[in-house]
Amino acid sequence: MVWEQHVHIIVMITNLVERGRKKCDQYWPKEGSEHYGLIQVRLVHEEVLATYTIRKFAIRHMKVKCKKSGGGERILFQYHYTNWPDHGTPDHPLPVLSFVRKSAAANPEDAGPIIVHCSAGVGRTGTYIVLDAMLQHIRAKGRLNIWGFLKHIRTQRNFLVQTEEQYIFIHDALLEAIQSGDTNIPSGGVSRYIRMLQAPDNSQEKPQSWYLLSHQYKLITHFQPRDFNVVSAMKPVNREKNRSTDHLPMENGRVHLTPKPGVDGSDYINATWLMGHQRLREFIITQHPLPNTILDFWQMVWDHNAQTVVVLTAVDEDQGFPQFWPAQHDDFDSEHWKVRYLEEKLNSGLMTVEVAVQSLQDDYELPVRLIHAPSWPHTLPALTTTLSLVSLVSEAHTNYQNGPLIVVDRFGGTEAATFCSLTTLRSQMEFEQHLDTYMYCKLYHNRRPSIWTSQDDILFIYRAMESYIESEGSHSGSSSDMAGLNDPIITMPPVTTITPVAPLTPKAPPSPLPLSTPPSTPSAPALPTVSTPPSTCANGQVPSNGHAMLTGNGTIRVPPEGMEDTPQATEIPPV
Known part of the structure; x- marks a missing residue:
């Protein structure tokens, strides 16, 4: 089928084994090449990322030798999403939207159809197909009809979109796509993108500068936790382990310790898992340990095999920030392990401390390197040096790929x-020459609210990456043979209307989430004077026809071609 239909892209949305059950046979070689009937498949390259894996294959039909008849070797890419549970949905739609856009955009214009499969080929497969089709409808026509399209494709294959949860997820994902636009920007366009974020809201009597950045910040920090999100952190036995009630780990992202039998709360530490570009659990961010949580910190290091720790706070006993690593001849002892000092040295102007966590039951020893950079990034001499620490740590951490990178600041905050955002974006930029600052900042906020205190925090990340890209001279080219598989330059859908789908009289809808004008935030650092286009989209894109308009939910839409002079407000029912 792949050969006959001239397929170039396979989208796989299942793992080989899920919940102990075999869900799919491996139909590709682990290495080298294998024959499947008359088709030879050779694995050329495999790139494992946080939520999906890209595999590049070369396929050849053994009985077709004439190149003119298409008998030569063909290149095939498999996009394998690895973080989508069976009969369920992912935690957040942003990684899925990014995956759908990239996998769909990778298919050449002259290629055959994209093959999409999960386990049964209905639930997750149908969700992907609906998302891809509706994103295309939004871009091309400015409208979408989820119910109607799903009803149509179900006449072609039964049970597509298998559960109510998946159907709701489609709506959540498309709402996110409409509100935020495509925020995956080419690395060479970061400077222009920042200028677009500076664009004022000209619809107001007193235009607010940085309006689009303010709107983006509002979307990033929209989620606010409820009591059930922080149930472990707020247990009476765990309250004294938190430096601040403003910086607490969400229940779905907190780091667990090995519990002590009969000791309530012994599995808790104020620390949160964060995804990176290449691993789903690439970072742990945590507060500077309190005197009563120092052993908990080293238990976390031991349990999760962490071998690199970045410390961004200064040691100050008077202010309650003690030194939490051992000094020479002063070991930290626990019931099952001890932490002993090895050496201390200066590396590129930074103090690094080498320690070892040694088991008391056997000879196993875990080497750990602490890189101490107090007051980063506030004391940097110039913006261009912001990623110097990131680069240094990334190189040091390369030798320790088994465990996560632990990052410590005062509260596990900004x-x-x-640091985690810049590390992730640097990796993404090197791999695919694109940056998605908005996506990672929003995902991080959802795991640990209050880490972003103002829109200036987001602007700093944009500008740090802009400075790094300019210093590296990486405006073009790619570092991987898969880097060319990117979606187009930033685009924003035209005015979007949602077609009513049910002839029945609907019940009274719930009140929509308020999307009022973003509150005023501290003024951002002044940019050089630039000529700003008269209108931009919510994601910073300039519409090709030069016209845009502000809709009721605070975003800016591009009217369809030929309707520039008679714009009408978008009406989107409550979701």
Whole structure:
């Protein structure tokens, strides 16, 4: 089928084994080449990322030798999403939207259809197909009809979109796509993108500068936790382990310790898992340990095999920030392990401390390197040096790929999240020459609210990456043979209308989420004077026809071609 239909892209949305059950046979070689009937398949390259894996294959039909008849070797890419549970939905739609856009855009214009499959080929497969089709409808026609399209494709294959949860997820994902637009920007366009974020809201009597950045910040920080999100952190036995009630780990993202039998709360530490570009659990961000949580910190290091720790706080006993690593001849002892000092040295102007966590039951020893950079990034001499620490840590961490990178600041807040964001974006830029600052900042906020305190935190990340890209001279080219598989330059859908789908009289809808004018935030650092186009889209894109309009939910839409002079407000029913 792949050969006959001239397929170039396969989208796989299942793991080989899920919940202990075999869901799919492996139909590709682990290495080298294998024959499947008359088709030879050779694995050329495999790139494992946080939520999906890209595999590049070369396929050849053994009985077709004439190149003119299409008998030569063909290149085939498999996009394998690895973080989508069976009969369920992912935690957040942003990674899925990014995956759908990239996998769909990778298919050449002269290629055959995209093959999409999960386990049964109905639930997750149908969700992907509806999302891809509706994103195309939004771009091309400015409208979407989810119910009607799903009803149509179900006449072609039964049970597409298998559960109510998946149907709701489609709506959540498309709402996110409409509100935020395509925020995956080419690395060479970062400077222009920042200028677009600076565009004022000209619909107001007193235009607010940085309006689009303010709107983006509002979307990033929209989620606010409820009591059930922080149930472990707010247990009476765990309250004294938190430096601040403003920086608490969400239940679905907190780091668990090995519990002590009969000791309530012994599995808790104020620390949060964050995804990176290449691993779903690439970082742990945590507060500077309190005197009563120092052993908990090293238990976390031991349990999760962490071998690199970045410390962004200064040691100050008087202010309650003690030194939490051992000094020479002063070991930290626990019931099952001890932490002993090895050496201390200066590396590129930074103090690094080498310690070892040694098991008391056997000879196993875990080497750990602490890189101490107090007051980063506030004391940097120039913006161009912001990623110097990121680069240094990335090189040091390369030798320790088994465990996560632990990042410590005062509360597990802005500085640690900024470091993780820049590390992730640097990796994404090197792999695919694109940056998605909005996506990672929003995902990090959802795991640990309050890490972003103002829109200036987001602007700093944009500008740090802009400075890094300019210093590296990486405006074009790619570092991987898969880097060319990117979606187009930033686009924003035209005015979007949602077609009513049910002839029945609907019940009274719930009140929509308020999307009022973003509150005023501290003024951002002044940019050089630039000539700003008269109108931009919500994601910073300039519409090709030069016209845009502000809709009721605070975003800017591009009217369809030929309707520039008679714009009408978008009406989107409550979701």
